[in-house]
Amino acid sequence: MERFDLTQIRFDESGLIPAIVQDAENGQVLTLAYMNTESLRLTVETGLTHFYSRSRQRIWQKGEESGYIQRVHEIYFDCDEDTLLIKAEQVVAACHTGRRSCFFRRLHPDAEVPEELTRQQFDPEAIYGGSLAILQQIFDVIKDRRANPKADSYVSGLFAKGQDQILKKVGEEATELVVASKNGTPDEIIYEAADLWFHTIVLLGHHGITPSEVARELRKRYGKKNKAEY
Numbered sequence: 001m002e003r004f005d006l007t008q009i010r011f012d013e014s015g016l017i018p019a020i021v022q023d024a025e026n027g028q029v030l031t032l033a034y035m036n037t038e039s040l041r042l043t044v045e046t047g048l049t050h051f052y053s054r055s056r057q058r059i060w061q062k063g064e065e066s067g068y069i070q071r072v073h074e075i076y077f078d079c080d081e082d083t084l085l086i087k088a089e090q091v092v093a094a095c096h097t098g099r100r101s102c103f104f105r106r107l108h109p110d111a112e113v114p115e116e117l118t119r120q121q122f123d124p125e126a127i128y129g130g131s132l133a134i135l136q137q138i139f140d141v142i143k144d145r146r147a148n149p150k151a152d153s154y155v156s157g158l159f160a161k162g163q164d165q166i167l168k169k170v171g172e173e174a175t176e177l178v179v180a181s182k183n184g185t186p187d188e189i190i191y192e193a194a195d196l197w198f199h200t201i202v203l204l205g206h207h208g209i210t211p212s213e214v215a216r217e218l219r220k221r222y223g224k225k226n227k228a229e230y
Helices: 037-046 125-129 129-145 156-163 165-185 187-209 211-223
Strands: 017-023 027-035 052-053 058-061 070-077 084-090
Touching: 027 037, 027 052, 027 084, 037 052, 037 058, 037 070, 129 156, 129 187, 129 211, 156 165, 156 187, 165 187, 187 211
Parallel strands: 017 084
Antiparallel strands: 017 027, 052 058, 070 084
């Protein structure tokens, strides 16, 4: 994709600019999100949309959890140079509710919305996993503890001791899970599995790998096989 001069773009006081994503084929508005200079750079370089999450305060790639990416065709900016328009090819659906577009509810006039707008293209619970979303939330805290160490933080202490200590804890927790399984006590197994998962996420944080990247790998493997093969 051809680069454009980022100095032409006016970011707001928070360093962000709104980006409207439009279906490159039929012109349907898919979503509105925000970009900073880094997410815009990644979008231009990779050809896949990247945004900045104001709530999570991090860059994310559209479809990093669901796999429903947006392939960028063209990027425009408006006359005031403070809004982007991205024309993209949307895989399956853009909205986290499972709809094709985030704009599936009508404010005015008060009339029935066309079924093609309200129809769910995927089950969000199956994609975003409800309770498993806690893995990403934990990762976000772990990443913050690494970037902004706290004296009383267990995670900050692990990072300070280095990779060997993190690996030691993963090994210890794996062994404790094996013992719990041999004991056959469900509560003990759950407790030790949670410990192993937690320390594995710390290890991922050490390498700058997100849980969603592991989820994508599992989804890729799952997609290559028939369910009966598992």
